[in-house]
Amino acid sequence: MSDPFGHDPRRRLRESGAGEAAAVSTSALLDSAVETGEEIVDSAPIRSNTRLVAFRFFRHKLAVGSLVVLVLIAALAALAPVVSPYDFNPPLTAEVLDEARQPPSWDHLFGTDKLGRDQFTRVLYALQKSLLVGLGVAVLSVVLGVTVGAIAGYRGGWVDSLLMRFTDLFLVLPALAVLLILAKNPEPSLFGLFDLPPATEVWGMIIVISILGWMAMARIVRGEFLSLREKEYVDAARAAGASGPRIVVRHLLPNAIGSIVVFATLEVGLAILTEATLSFLGAGIELPDVSLGNLISDAEDTVGTDLSYLILFPGLVLFLIVLCVNFVGDGLRDALDPKATR
Amino acid sequence: MSLLTVEELHVEFATHSGVVQAVNGVSLSVARGETLAIVGESGSGKTVSALSIMGLIQKPGRIASGSIEFDGAALDTLDERAYRRLRGGDLAMIFQDPLSSLNPAFRVGDQIAEALLQHTYDKKDAARREAARLLGIVGIPQAGERARDYPHQFSGGMRQRAMIAMAIANKPKLLIADEPTTALDVTIQAQVLEVLRAAQHDTDAAMLLITHDLGIVAGTADRVAVMYAGRVVEEGTLDDIFYRPRHPYTIGLLGSLPRLDDDRGAPLRTIPGTPPNLLRLPRGCALAPRCPFVIDRCRAERPPLEAVGEAGETVHRSACFRASELGALEANEATP
Numbered sequence: 126m127s128d129p130f131g132h133d134p135r136r137r138l139r140e141s142g143a144g145e146a147a148a149v150s151t152s153a154l155l156d157s158a159v160e161t162g163e164e165i166v167d168s169a170p171i172r173s174n175t176r177l178v179a180f181r182f183f184r185h186k187l188a189v190g191s192l193v194v195l196v197l198i199a200a201l202a203a204l205a206p207v208v209s210p211y212d213f214n215p216p217l218t219a220e221v222l223d224e225a226r227q228p229p230s231w232d233h234l235f236g237t238d239k240l241g242r243d244q245f246t247r248v249l250y251a252l253q254k255s256l257l258v259g260l261g262v263a264v265l266s267v268v269l270g271v272t273v274g275a276i277a278g279y280r281g282g283w284v285d286s287l288l289m290r291f292t293d294l295f296l297v298l299p300a301l302a303v304l305l306i307l308a309k310n311p312e313p314s315l316f317g318l319f320d321l322p323p324a325t326e327v328w329g330m331i332i333v334i335s336i337l338g339w340m341a342m343a344r345i346v347r348g349e350f351l352s353l354r355e356k357e358y359v360d361a362a363r364a365a366g367a368s369g370p371r372i373v374v375r376h377l378l379p380n381a382i383g384s385i386v387v388f389a390t391l392e393v394g395l396a397i398l399t400e401a402t403l404s405f406l407g408a409g410i411e412l413p414d415v416s417l418g419n420l421i422s423d424a425e426d427t428v429g430t431d432l433s434y435l436i437l438f439p440g441l442v443l444f445l446i447v448l449c450v451n452f453v454g455d456g457l458r459d460a461l462d463p464k465a466t467r
Numbered sequence: 468m469s470l471l472t473v474e475e476l477h478v479e480f481a482t483h484s485g486v487v488q489a490v491n492g493v494s495l496s497v498a499r500g501e502t503l504a505i506v507g508e509s510g511s512g513k514t515v516s517a518l519s520i521m522g523l524i525q526k527p528g529r530i531a532s533g534s535i536e537f538d539g540a541a542l543d544t545l546d547e548r549a550y551r552r553l554r555g556g557d558l559a560m561i562f563q564d565p566l567s568s569l570n571p572a573f574r575v576g577d578q579i580a581e582a583l584l585q586h587t588y589d590k591k592d593a594a595r596r597e598a599a600r601l602l603g604i605v606g607i608p609q610a611g612e613r614a615r616d617y618p619h620q621f622s623g624g625m626r627q628r629a630m631i632a633m634a635i636a637n638k639p640k641l642l643i644a645d646e647p648t649t650a651l652d653v654t655i656q657a658q659v660l661e662v663l664r665a666a667q668h669d670t671d672a673a674m675l676l677i678t679h680d681l682g683i684v685a686g687t688a689d690r691v692a693v694m695y696a697g698r699v700v701e702e703g704t705l706d707d708i709f710y711r712p713r714h715p716y717t718i719g720l721l722g723s724l725p726r727l728d729d730d731r732g733a734p735l736r737t738i739p740g741t742p743p744n745l746l747r748l749p750r751g752c753a754l755a756p757r758c759p760f761v762i763d764r765c766r767a768e769r770p771p772l773e774a775v776g777e778a779g780e781t782v783h784r785s786a787c788f789r790a791s792e793l794g795a796l797e798a799n800e801a802t803p
Contacts, residue, residue: 357567360568
């Protein structure tokens with residue numbers, strides 16, 4: 126084969142050690158690019174995929190706004206003892222009781238309840254629990270779902286069928302009924318092997334919700350893997366000596382991370398709602414511990430009275446976080462969409 | 468002694484419409500440091516043969532029979548762990564499409580480092596430096612910096628160079644290149660082939676070059692095996708194949724090459740007919756329905772791959788009953 130540029134690559138081979146190559150000036154880059162006849166890829170704004178995604182996400186105004194709101198809410202909740210001068214369960218002294226049934230004011234942003242407790246403070250502490258449950262469920266159900274989905278999608282065949290029927294089994298369960306039964310079990314354990322925390326605690330709640338929250342993740346990851354494992358770079362990795370687990374972790378998962386992140390985000394909102402539902406139905410976190418669900422439940426008889434602000438504010442906060450979480454999820458989905466043209 | 472010996476390899480794929488005989492008794496050998504080109508049209512079993520050697524035939528495909536011996540070890544009896552140590556180590560493969568052979572979620576340098584870490588290196592830093600050095604060797608400018616790029620920032624030619632760098636990373640004894648330049652345009656092709664040749668030269672690797680481009684064969688190979696319908700129909704040195712072809716299919720292939728002195732506007736010459744259905748291979752020679760030299764015997768039995776011509780130091784073999792007559796024919800006729 127005659128070389129159209131008449132140069133000897135072996136000469137270049139001797140000349141270009143890596144160390145030298147890094148030190149080559151821009152003009153030398155131009156020269157060598159001309160020499161090799163390769164087009165120079167415009168290297169001015171080198172954008173890694175992560176940065177490209179961040180760039181697209183930050184153009185999504187609603188998502189960015191939602192993220193800011195979420196961060197603010199989380200910061201307020203985390204700093205509750207600093208933000209609020211009140212205790213969420215103060216000893217019921219005469220002074221506290223004197224403050225009862227106060228409508229919202231600058232002293233009590235969300236008013237006070239029948240026992241004179243500051244509702245804003247109670248919402249902040251409830252938020253701690255709700256956010257923890259949301260994040261915990263997202264993490265745990267992603268771990269469960271990704272594990273099942275990855276094995277099913279990568280192995281295929283009967284392993285896939287078995288795991289997916291197992292997933293279907295969980296999907297056909299009437300979720301709320303099962304959640305209620307699980308959450309009401311005062312001494313849950315994993316098939317009697319070891320004890321789990323009861324659902325009246327945050328960790329118990331996380332486990333209960335995750336048990337019924339991983340199936341969508343498993344299906345998504347399985348679907349992604351089924352298509353990803355046919356890619357040529359998987360063959361190339363195998364030809365380079367990579368083992369099955371290594372291919373899954375190093376080659377397939379990073380390519381499925383977009384869907385996983387989006388789903389995990391949406392799962393946070395869903396979990397917060399589920400926790401509120403369960404607590405509202407009296408199966409979750411119990412008073413005197415506060416969660417958004419049992420705050421709402423506790424105030425349900427105030428609807429239509431002049432104390433209805435007690436149910437309004439926890440409800441609005443719940444609404445706000447779930448809405449924001451979903452907007453962030455939307456923004457991430459648009460940003461991670463490889464087919465995005467903008 | 469040869470580095471790679473494949474004997475009577477049969478690979479079949481179970482499909483809904485029946486068993487496809489993709490490779491149907493392939494025998495080849497590659498000596499150390501030698502370049503063997505496998506040529507043949509689409510579906511002649513080139514890639515499947517290569518994947519069999521790499522142990523990468525996946526369901527529904529399976530190696531039905533035959534033996535593969537590499538560097539003194541029988542590959543077909545190797546367990547998965549031992550095979551994995553070989554892959555990317557002594558046995559490396561370059562795939563056809565560089566655009567899809569690099570993982571888009573991985574920096575190019577890290578992908579090469581990954582191959583190194585699986586075999587010769589245990590320190591990530593050292594592997595990264597070596598990866599950058601390898602990128603320099605295959606002619607990527609500013610390799611140290613470009614190693615931190617993602618594949619989408621590389622052009623097609625650069626990606627194939629990166630694939631070559633990955634393949635030679637662990638100094639393989641055998642480099643299998645499956646149509647390494649098919650996806651590239653012609654000027655880049657020439658450069659990539661040069662890089663490939665230089666890389667092979669540097670590492671003293673033998674190469675199995677799979678292609679359907681006779682031009683590439685002429686410029687790169689020491690020996691050539693011509694495949695048709697899952698079999699090797701002719702095998703010999705470059706000169707044997709190009710100047711003394713002894714199989715009608717090889718003659719047809721060479722005759723199909725457009726030449727600079729062709730009449731302009733005249734239709735390109737082809738081999739009449741179509742390749743056989745691999746689901747139902749004819750009993751005799753697979754080329755029989757298309758062959759201008761066909762005799763009754765061709766339809767009844769399958770011609771074995773046998774030595775032809777003078778028994779020289781290199782063996783020229785052809786799977787045709789009339790191989791010697793073809794030689795005589797050529798001697799009588801002046802080249803057209």
